[in-house]
Amino acid sequence: MPVIRALSSVAKQALLAPACGCQPLTVAIRNISFSPRQVTSGSDASFHSVSFSETDHPKVLITGGLGQLGVGLAKLLRKRFGKNNVILSDIRKPPSNVFHSGPFIYSDILDYKNLREIVVNNRITWLVHYSALLSAVGEANVALARAVNITGLHNILDIAAEHGLRLFVPSTIGAFGPTSPRNPTPDLCVQRPRTIYGVSKVHAELMGEYYHHRYGLDFRCLRYPGIISADSQPGGGTTDYAVQIFHDAVKNGKFECNLKPDTRLPMMYIDDCLRATLEVMEAPAESLSMRTYNINAMSFTPEELANEVQKQLPDLQVTYEIDSVRQAIADSWPMNFDDRNARNDWGWKHDYDLPELVQTMLNFIGSDSRIAQAN
Numbered sequence: 001m002p003v004i005r006a007l008s009s010v011a012k013q014a015l016l017a018p019a020c021g022c023q024p025l026t027v028a029i030r031n032i033s034f035s036p037r038q039v040t041s042g043s044d045a046s047f048h049s050v051s052f053s054e055t056d057h058p059k060v061l062i063t064g065g066l067g068q069l070g071v072g073l074a075k076l077l078r079k080r081f082g083k084n085n086v087i088l089s090d091i092r093k094p095p096s097n098v099f100h101s102g103p104f105i106y107s108d109i110l111d112y113k114n115l116r117e118i119v120v121n122n123r124i125t126w127l128v129h130y131s132a133l134l135s136a137v138g139e140a141n142v143a144l145a146r147a148v149n150i151t152g153l154h155n156i157l158d159i160a161a162e163h164g165l166r167l168f169v170p171s172t173i174g175a176f177g178p179t180s181p182r183n184p185t186p187d188l189c190v191q192r193p194r195t196i197y198g199v200s201k202v203h204a205e206l207m208g209e210y211y212h213h214r215y216g217l218d219f220r221c222l223r224y225p226g227i228i229s230a231d232s233q234p235g236g237g238t239t240d241y242a243v244q245i246f247h248d249a250v251k252n253g254k255f256e257c258n259l260k261p262d263t264r265l266p267m268m269y270i271d272d273c274l275r276a277t278l279e280v281m282e283a284p285a286e287s288l289s290m291r292t293y294n295i296n297a298m299s300f301t302p303e304e305l306a307n308e309v310q311k312q313l314p315d316l317q318v319t320y321e322i323d324s325v326r327q328a329i330a331d332s333w334p335m336n337f338d339d340r341n342a343r344n345d346w347g348w349k350h351d352y353d354l355p356e357l358v359q360t361m362l363n364f365i366g367s368d369s370r371i372a373q374a375n
């Protein structure tokens with residue numbers, strides 16, 4: 001009998017051991033009983049019992065923080081949690097205003113040990129994982145997109161699970177494909193995207209939810225629509241036209257659009273997106289009936305956006321020169337996003353519709369270019 005018990009215990013361990021074949025590690029964090037990646041021998045198990053109390057501020061690390069969204073998120077989180085409690089990281093050199101606005105650190109998400117060192121040395125408790133290659137640049141470099149978006153995510157998941165972090169990973173409207181219902185697209189439906197970006201984001205959603213159920217990882221994920229911002233540039237996506245139109249309208253009075261005039265896509269102003277991210281991170285776990293939510297604000301076509309901009313700048317001329325790669329991607333994405341679950345579960349509510357978005361963007365870019373001209 002002892003032999004059978006021993007064998008069954010070995011079998012149980014084998015079943016519970018993660019795919020990497022490493023030894024499971026018992027840690028003293030809520031719900032987490034197995035580490036998905038081996039922690040080197042001699043690691044201090046008591047470290048894992050150090051977790052932030054609900055009354056403390058979280059200590060946040062943002063990966064890929066120098067893209068369109070990271071700097072704005074750092075600003076919002078620093079206002080709430082204090083400047084030194086939010087660390088921006090990236091593999092690029094920060095501009096001097098960003099470097100001087102709060103902690104910045106080099107971090108390549110493909111370097112697992114470096115990432116772990118940062119998390120340990122800075123006693124990180126929340127990880128916002130923004131590093132990614134977006135839809136259009138991903139199609140231009142599939143191997144790199146696969147490495148950053150999939151291999152990089154594996155590093156992030158393992159580190160977050162091992163150190164009991166609350167992990168936010170954004171997904172996207174791009175996680176849906178031509179066989180998904182497109183108008184509207186619900187949270188749960190067929191997801192067969194045709195871009196490496198979309199495939200990697202479905203993988204992230206599923207892996208995060210799996211780690212949540214298997215290891216107790218506090219994984220939270222929002223599917224963002226196309227995000228529109230005035231003071232940061234998009235990183236090579238399909239929805240980038242909706243940012244560029246404002247800059248070109250103010251500077252040149254002309255805009256050449258790379259999508260067809262009737263291509264309808266869900267969109268959101270950056271302030272709504274960043275606030276949603278903070279709100280879902282702060283939401284009590286009991287309020288989350290799911291771990292991956294659609295969020296939305298508005299849906300429009302290039303023609304509708306141009307018409308709204310022309311209400312303020314009537315001389316704007318818009319022409320269309322279609323980029324076939326981006327158009328094919330856009331034609332496979334949701335036209336309207338159903339975000340009822342986010343609204344019901346944790347009270348998501350957007351502030352900006354199309355008229356407010358256009359007014360805000362033009363005010364911001366207009367005043368910026370007036371300042372530049374005066375200098």
Ligand SMILES: NC(=O)C1=CN([C@@H]2O[C@H](COP(=O)(O)OP(=O)(O)OC[C@H]3O[C@@H](n4cnc5c(N)ncnc54)[C@H](O)[C@@H]3O)[C@@H](O)[C@H]2O)C=CC1
Nearest residue numbers: 064066067068069108109130131132170172224226227235
């Ligand atoms: N901007 C948007 O419209 C939307 C963004 N998202 C998601 O939000 C997140 C942030 O998006 P953006 O700021 O727009 O992206 P972005 O493309 O502007 O920035 C991504 C950042 O990742 C960094 N990066 C690349 N390889 C890296 C590596 N090996 N290690 C560390 N960092 C690396 C880049 O240097 C870049 O600064 C992404 O995951 C994206 O998929 C989702 C939907 C819409």
Ligand SMILES: CC(=O)[C@H](N)C(=O)O
Nearest residue numbers: 134135172237238239
């Ligand atoms: C919607 C996104 O995920 C991004 N802006 C892209 O167009 O790739």
